Structure formats: structure tokens, C-alpha cells
Amino acid sequence: GQQLNQSPQSMFIQEGEDVSMNCTSSSIFNTWLWYKQDPGEGPVLLIALYKAGELTSNGRLTAQFGITRKDSFLNISASIPSDVGIYFCAGQLPETSGSRLTFGEGTQLTVNP
Amino acid sequence: KAGVTQTPRYLIKTRGQQVTLSCSPISGHRSVSWYQQTPGQGLQFLFEYFSETQRNKGNFPGRFSGRQFSNSRSEMNVSTLELGDSALYLCASSPQGTGNTIYFGEGSWLTVV
Numbered sequence: 463g464q465q466l467n468q469s470p471q472s473m474f475i476q477e478g479e480d481v482s483m484n485c486t487s488s489s490i491f492n493t494w495l496w497y498k499q500d501p502g503e504g505p506v507l508l509i510a511l512y513k514a515g516e517l518t519s520n521g522r523l524t525a526q527f528g529i530t531r532k533d534s535f536l537n538i539s540a541s542i543p544s545d546v547g548i549y550f551c552a553g554q555l556p557e558t559s560g561s562r563l564t565f566g567e568g569t570q571l572t573v574n575p
Numbered sequence: 576k577a578g579v580t581q582t583p584r585y586l587i588k589t590r591g592q593q594v595t596l597s598c599s600p601i602s603g604h605r606s607v608s609w610y611q612q613t614p615g616q617g618l619q620f621l622f623e624y625f626s627e628t629q630r631n632k633g634n635f636p637g638r639f640s641g642r643q644f645s646n647s648r649s650e651m652n653v654s655t656l657e658l659g660d661s662a663l664y665l666c667a668s669s670p671q672g673t674g675n676t677i678y679f680g681e682g683s684w685l686t687v688v
Binding site for chain 1: 579581606608610617618619620623625630631633665667669675676677678679680681682684
């Protein structure tokens with residue numbers, strides 16, 4: 463079952479606002495990945511984090527790998543309508559070899575123009 | 576570089592039938608993973624193949640199987656389909672798997688009637 467707690471489950475914001483979402487776990491993760499999924503499509507990779515404390519940006523997106531390795535957050539600045547979608551965090555457990563990912567439940571983002 | 580390609584995109588099957596889904600990973604990627612996505616269970620790991628060998632397996636019944644070919648292309652098969660197998664099946668591609676970025680295809684929508 464799911465081992466990642468992602469919050470919030472949904473967000474309704476106005477265009478131009480900043481957004482923050484996070485994932486927490488009782489387990490330590492080696493890698494954190496953030497994806498965005500549009501309806502009917504596969505998840506698209508936004509940011510990948512590989513080291514505790516790592517802070518990485520991709521345009522208006524910023525994500526951090528928590529220092530305890532048990533959490534990560536994603537910030538979106540100055541939101542625009544095309545940011546609408548479901549955002550997922552995903553992590554790789556240390557005991558997991560290969561590319562097995564554990565996913566959060568997702569955050570549904572709605573941006574009002 | 577072409578992305579992860581999955582076929583077919585949509586299919587409808589009858590209970591009791593079997594289905595085969597195909598995935599072509601990004602060129603040069605040797606790891607292929609499969610995930611099932613449903614509204615109730617979210618994204619769940621099925622299995623991973625690396626260099627034609629199953630390297631990881633999730634908690635799914637034996638009706639779900641897969642294989643990988645020498646060119647890294649992969650197929651997954653579901654036998655004796657049940658209504659609950661209706662889902663979006665996603666293929667993910669990665670260079671090696673561990674500690675790498677993982678890219679998803681657009682998925683195959685399976686409806687079982």
C-alpha cells in the first residue's frame with residue numbers, strides 16, 4: 463500500500479498565487495521525484511532529487527529533498543492556468559533495487575484565471 | 576529523442592479474456608517498469624525488468640506477468656481479466672533504474688466489461 467502522505471489533496475487558487483505541497487513518510491527515501499499528470503495522460507517528470515537537503519529549481523518550480531530523507535516539498539510560484547493538473551510525489555526506498563517507485567496520493571491543483 | 580511509447584492507447588476487453596500491452600522505452604534505457612493507476616488505489620508498482628530479467632515485483636496476483644526483449648522493449652500480460660483490472664497501465668523507462676530519473680509513457684487505458 464501507499465507509504466507516502468501527500469498534502470493537500472486539492473487546492474483551488476487564483477492565477478498568480480504561489481503554491482506549496484509536500485510529501486512525508488515514516489520511511490527514509492533515497493530519491494524523490496515530482497510528477498505532473500494531466501487527464502488521460504501519463505505522469506510528466508518535473509524535478510528529481512537525489513541528495514538529502516538538495517534544493518532544485520525548474521523554471522517556476524522549486525523542490526527540496528528533506529534533510530531527514532523522509533519528506534519533500536514542491537513549490538510553484540506565480541501560478542498560471544496551465545499549471546492545472548494532479549501533482550504526484552514519488553520516492554525510491556533504500557531497500558528497493560531498480561526503479562520501483564512509491565507514489566503519494568496526489569494533489570489536484572485548480573487555478574482560476 | 577523519442578519518449579516512452581505505449582500501445583495500444585485504449586482497449587476494451589471482456590471478463591475472462593486476456594490482454595497484452597506493449598512498451599518501447601527511451602532509446603538506451605535498459606530498465607522498464609509497469610504501474611497500474613486506478614482512482615481508488617492510485618499508482619501501484621507491478622514489476623520492473625532490466626536486461627530481460629525481472630528485477631522487482633509488486634503485490635499483484637500471478638495473472639499479471641511481463642517480459643522484456645533484447646532490444647529493451649517490454650510487454651505485460653493480464654490473463655483471466657476481471658472488472659477490477661480496468662485501469663490506466665503505465666510504462667516507465669530509466670537508464671539503469673536505481674538513482675536515475677524515470678520517465679513515463681502516456682499509458683494504455685484498459686476497460687474490462
